[in-house]
Structure formats: C-alpha cells, structure tokens
Amino acid sequence: MWQPQQILPQLTERSRANSFYLQIAQIDSDEIIRWLSSVLICVICGQPFFHSQIIEHNLLKANPEPTDTDSVSSTPSSKFARLIKEPLLHFVLAGAAIYALFGLFGQSETDDAIAEENTIVVTEGEMNWLAEMWAKKWNRPPSEAEMLGMVRDHLRETVLYREAVAMGLDKDDVIIRRRMAQKLEFLAEDLIQPETPTDEQLQAYFKQHLDQYQAPPLLTFTHVFIDPDKRGDDTLKDAEKLKAELIADANVPDANDDLGDVFMLQSYYPERSESDLSKLFGGEFAKSIMALEPKQWHGPVLSGYGTHLVYVQDRLEFPTPSYEQVTDRVAEDWTEAQREKLNDEYIESLLARYKVVIEGEDLEEEDANEDVVNEAVAELSP
C-alpha cells in the first residue's frame, strides 16, 4: 500500500495531493473526494500541482524551501488562465471525472466505463497537428485523401499502441524504459540549480580539495638512452656498466651533456611535470622517475622506448596556493560538484522509496547483498 507520509515526507499537504495524479492507477476510491477538492483548491489559488513541479519541490529538499508567498503573490488570474489551457489539466480532470463516476455508480456502470475506454477520439487539435506536419514536409496542405490516409495511420498507431499497452508490451522494453527514464532525467537536470555559494562554503571546499589547486612538482633531469635495437641482449648489461662509469666519474651532468645512444628526444629536460613527462616518455616512465631521489644516478629505468639511466638535478615543490589566489576556480568547481551532488541526492531520494532486492545465488549473505545494492545505487547516481 502506498503511503505518502513515508515516501514524500518533504512534500506539503498540497503537493502530496498532486502526487495522487502520478499514482492514479493505485488510487483508493475513498480518497478521490479529498483529491478532487485539493485539485480544485489548487486551481482556484493558482498553486502548482503538476508533476514537474512536484519534482521541483522534491529537488529543493537540499535547498532553501521556496516561500509560498512567491507563487501567491503572482496574479492568480494569469496562473489560472495558464492552467486552464494546460492539456494535462484537461486530462487530469477527465481522469478524475471517470473515477468519480466509477466511484458514484459502482459496478452498475462498468459497461459505460468500458465503452469510454474503448473510444479513440481524434481531436481537432490532433487533426490540425497532422495537417501542420504534412504542410511542413511538403510545403502545401494535405488533400482530403491524404488527410484520410494520415488519420488512418494515426488510428492504426493509436489502436496498436493501446492494445500493446493493454497487453503489457511496454513493460520490460529497453527502449521505452530508457526513454521514460531519460525524460525524467532531463526534466530533473533542468530543475536542479545550485544556489549561489557563500564565501564560507567555498573556503571549506577549498580546504577539502587542496590537492586540486596544488601546482605539481617539477623535475629537472638528464637521461641516458640505451638503445635495445642496437645493443640487443647486451642492453641491460651495457646500462649497468655505463651507470658504474657515470657514478665513478662523479660529474654532475648538465644541459650541454648528451650521453648514451642517439635518441630523438633531448637528454636534458628542465622543470617538467609528470604530465609533461608522460607525453614525452609514456606514463609509466614519468611516474617512476618522479619518485627518484635527486643528485644521483638511477636506473636502468624502462620506458616505451627502451632503457634509460636517469640523473635528477632538482625537484621543485610549490607552496600551497592561498584561497584568494584561486577563488574563481573554486567557485566553478564548487558549483559543478554541487550540481552532481544534487543529482545524486535526487536519484537517492527516489531509490529510498523502494526496497531493492537483487536475486542471485552468490548473494545470499546479507552483507554481500547490501554491497551489491550499494554499488548499484552508486552506479545509478548520475
């Protein structure tokens, strides 16, 4: 049984009534009167009650609650006019009327209801829409025969669609599932707007993510390339031999030295970050030489090219930047992170309404099950 209090605690009495629309199929006939009166009150007061607006309320959970005075202060008549035009409203009222009739007259009127259910109404609006689409495509209005053809196609599609829904073919259809999920996702994304951050929030974010703003260390080094294509099986032996010579020599190599085999890259690189080095030598080599102790020979170090001996002249570390130096970047990053967080919270709030059961032989233990569910929840979060 659906229990509004449990699922949407953050919703006001007014919007809770709206969610009846979402759950129209499961509605209790007892509650119809309450619901109808709520709708009427909403219409009269010009209050929001469509499901997109419900989502808005739902999403605003993390944000300051919008004051009701905002919506009340706008002219009720214009809102009313807008709502009156809204096709969704017509649908809702029509639906409400059907259920109300159903409730009032009970079983005796079942035949009428069935008759209603089996009616396909092609409205004037739909006819106009078909004609408009035709005109767009062919640059002229459709003839009577063409119009008839289109209506026939439309009826065909409608009847197939209705029968398909009746047969439950929309269930477990990947495309339909994805499309519906996407619609809600887009809608939610449009509505999620992080607030303007305060200085304290930004400072706190900055402190938490210091490493993002820390300039990377820079390495100044000389490397000696030992070409495996030229030396074959002797490569490593030659490298060790050369290393011993270089250590014995005790000279500090500088920018002018060019040691080892001919190599297309420079042998001396001043002040390069790990990312610079990965572009030149590949990621593994860059990572391994960033950790080397300065002022001594190292190696052999392997790269995507072959074998190297490396001498680190200097490793430059930078002081942590102050908050003032990077305020703009922090504000940008905070907003991005906040948007992601709100998105995640929204999906989580939706998931919280469900009990998730994942079946499987390996998942019998409660803990394992929980892990998988948590993982799935984490993955589902945008």
Added chain:
Amino acid sequence: MKDRTMKDRTMKDRTMKLVLLLACGLLVAPVTAQDKKPAPDPAKRQVFFGEQHLHTQDSPDAYAMGTRNTVDDAYNFAKGKAVKKNTSGEMVQKKTPYDWCAVTDHAEYMGVMPQLTDRNSDLSKRLKDYPIVKMIQSGDEKQGQEAFAQIAVGLATLVPDPNFNDPSIIRSVWDRHVEIANKHYEPGKFTTLIAFEWTSIPSNQNLHRNVFFRDNKGPTLPFSAFDSDRPEDLWVYLETQRNMGHDCFAITHNGNLSNGLMFAPRNSEGQPIDVRYATRRALNEIATEIIQCKGQSDTHPALSPNDEFAGFEKQYMHLIGTNPPVVSRINYGYVREALINGVGYQEFLGVNPFKVGIVAGADAHTSFSDNEEFNYSGVHGAVDATPTKRLSGAGQTAGESAVNFGSPGATAVWADENTREGIFDGLKRKESYGTSGPLIRLRVFGGWNYPNSLADDKEFAKKGYAGGVPMGGDLPAKPTTAKAPTFAVQALKDPDSGALDRVQIIKGWYENGYPQEQVYDIAWSGNRKRDPKTGKLPPVGNTVNIKEATYTNDIGATQLSEVWTDPDFKPEHHAVYYVRVLEIPTPRWSTYDAKSLGVPPPEGVAATIQERAWSSPIWYTPDPKLIKKAPTYPHLHQVFK
C-alpha cells in the same frame, strides 16, 4: 582594363599600408627596440601534438546525434581530464593528453540547437510559438527527430531558416566560443585556437574547410556556407580578415568524399583554374587533412597501384548523406595526386595551387578527440557510443555503418613554443605532419649535401636546419656541384603504441607533362633484405593475437633514422617528396571492441592495421635554365582546355 584597376587598387592599398606602417612604426619603435628578442633557434623546436578538427553539441548534426558534451568538455578531455560522455554515461579519458586543441563547430546554426531545447534561453522564448521549436520542446522523440530532419534539410540545401540564422544569435554563440577558447588557453602548457568549420557541401560533395585564427580575438562572425558555398568567397573572407589584422588560414578535409572536386583543376564555376585562382588558393589553404574518422585521403589503390600500403582505412567511400549511397569519384579527390598535379600545374601555370602541408584530425561529433586506438569510444554521439552499437551494423551515420569509421588521426606541429603564435605559425610554415592516431615523432629535412653520418648525429636538428629545409619547405636552389637532393629523416615510435616497421619516401614528379609517382623504402627494422627480383622489402611480420586484441613489440624498431639520396633525380623535372612512416601491425579499434564483447572481429574491415604518419612535403622547383628544351604538355593542355 580590369587588370589595370586591380593594379591601381593594390598600389593604393600598398601606399596606405606603408603610411600606416610608418605611423605605427614611429609610435612603437622605441618599445619594440627594447623588447626585441633574438629569433628563436629552430633546432630547439619541439613537436606538439593536438587536434585541429572537432565538434561539440554546438554543431547541429552532433546535437541531433545526441551529443550533449560541451566546448568545455572538448578542451578538458584534450588536456587529459576525465569527462563523462553523455551518450554512454562512461567516463572517458586520454592516456596521453594533447598539447593543443581547436574546436571547429559548424558555422551554420552554431550553438542554436542547445538553445532551442533549453526553454529558458532567449531564443526559445522568442520563438516559442514557432512549429520547429514546439516540436523540439515537445519532449517527443519522433517530433524532435522530425524537427532535426527539417533543420538538416535547411543545412543540406543551404536555405537557412532566418529565425535561426540570425546574426545576433550567431554573434552571441561565437563570442562564447571565443571566450571559452581563451579561458582554456594556458600559454606554454596548452594552446587553443579560435576556429570554426565552413560546411560547403554542394549536392553532397564535401568541400568543407576549417578556418583558424592566430590572435585572441578572432573575427566578429564566422563565415558560413549560408553566406556562400564557393571556396573563392571563403578566400575573400579570409583575405578581409587578414587585412583587418586577424591572421588566418583554411585547412581542407575529406577530399576522399568530394566526388573529385576538392583538388580538381576547376574553379567553382567549372572553369579551368588560372594563375589568380592558384595563387589565392595556395595563400589561403595551407594544409589538408590526410586522415580522419571518415577515411584517409592519402591515396587510393586505383591511383597508386604500385603502393602496397595504399588500401589503408579506405572503406568509408560514400558521399555524405546520399541515399542510396553514391561512391565518391576517386580522381582529384586524394592528396598524393593533388600534390603531384600541383607540381605539374606549377610547371604549366607558374603557380602551384595545391602547395599544402599535412595534418590529420578527428572530426568527431562527440567533443572527444579520440586518437588512441585502444581507447576509442565512437565519434558520432549516441549512434556509436557503445561497442555493441559500433559492431552491430545498426549504428549508421549519414548512411555509413559505424564499423567503417576509423579512429581519429592526430596532428603534430614543430613549433618554437606551445602558444597560439607557435602552433599557428608552425602550421602556416607547413612544419606539421599527420598520423592515423599514434604520437609518432618525425623529423624530415631536405637539402643537397647532408652526409650519411647525419643519421646517427646527435646534432641532427641543428645540422638539418643549417643544411637545408624542414618538412613543408622548398629545396634551396640546386648547387651546380650537387647531383641529387638528400633527405634526412628521423622517426621515433609512440611509447604507448606499436614499434616502427619502415620509413618510406614518396616522390611525385611531372615528366613530359604526365604525373608520375614512386614509393621508396629508405629505412626499416631488423635485418630484412629487399627481394632482388621485385625490389620489395618483406613484410615486418605480425604479432597480433586477434582473439585477445593484443600485440608485442618484439618486431619493429624504436627509432629509424636515415639519410637518403634520390637515385632517379632529373634536375629538369618539378618534384615533390614526402615521408610515410609505418608501424608494425596492431589491432584495429573494432578488434578491441570485439574482444570486449567476446565476439569475432567484424567482417569487411581489417582486424589489424599498420598505423602511420605522413609528413608535409618538400618541393623541388627547377631553375628555368636547367630545363634544356621547351617541354610539351599534352596532358596539361587537355586538363586546362
């Protein structure tokens, strides 16, 4: 008469320019005298890898394919950051970041689609009752597709919808593009170029050009195919921009899909090209893409029957958007043929219209410059976002199956520094080359007397520049003592890709008015010997395990270096030379996908490919005195009549 007025005008222009220059000179002279730095040493130039052809959600076709990743995402991805790909939900990240990137969204309806979907945008509010906008905002997939289809018809027929092609909208989008490009520009670390794509495609024949600017400001508005679909008119725009102080040039792409129009000796009216056309073209169109996701344009097996490596990534062959598909004409569509014809036209007209440098690109419509074969995640939005979609054959773009698209290429530029000026000037100098994706390092010099020892000389670059010209240059005048030109080539593998199989020089020349070509193997890995009968070098071998999509670098070389002298040189023939470097075979992206799905690799495309790099050419123009007798041009007379 006409010539006279032209001349008068140029004279007047020149006088004006001179006066202005003098005035400026007087004003800035004391400052520049102090700031003047010595010219940078070319031997210190570094190679910078990057992207010069990329689309984001601001391109209407990308948007229609479901791409919602932004210009910011494009730059962030190129810089090496992990970015979420909206069409698959995956985080995508380059293994090796790029040094520079230019986003080239279509100038036509640039940024209009995202605004139409966003109900809060000014454009949406203004056009809220407009049928196409209503269809897009209906939230209904079918209506949305129908709306995009209608917009696409406008693009294809070049009849713009004035509601969308509104200068005030284009202006605001363009300003935002410039702003974002400037935001991501970190001189010395990461360069962005202000750029756009001019999308001329008369009757599905691709004449697209990308346009690039040197400065931080760019033009007030991009030039779109709605303004004109004739390249000559684009050149007027470029010339005007340069006169206004915004240095710029255009780069052509996909000659392979131009139906033989891209490099035809005909202007837009179908008339034979003349000196004026050739001069303006050479000035405005400084490079061409040799490969990108819609196939390679180096050459076609039909044009180069003796080139055993010509069949690379040629399966994309249909004119964009034709249904039923029409195969693009081969003649005049490929770069090698254009380079060779170019020297012939030089001989005949006195000017080479196709004096182009070589670049490569992605042309991805995802915001992601996906050059890493092992890291490929599709190039057309939702159409090919997952391995299943890419291999199923269901994913089609413009009528071509996803499996026929190649992974993006990469462009390398030799530049003094990683700045807008550095990259732009490097491209303009044609000191650039293209690769099919891997970051192969390649240096080429042409001169008259490089010693063979230069190949193993540690001062390769210094002596290379001192004794001749780098790729993209003209050979210096032939010294009387020199018998033939020498070329010094150095190539180094990508540390994260296959080892090198061989280095080749491709020579094209004109003989008695007819185009000729020859491919020479000049350096190779291992101890392979040429077949004494055919002169061919045996294949390098293949270490690929197709089922596992793995390979080893047990074969091939880390670097190859050689000094080569043209054995067939005739001083009286115009000639063009460029270098091609081949890797050992490695798995194609479709083979990596097949492995991840646990299915055999798709049929119709190669399971393994030899990735490669193509250098910009070096040209040889004979001294008129060396031409002993007036040559006859039966072929060229035919071409120009």
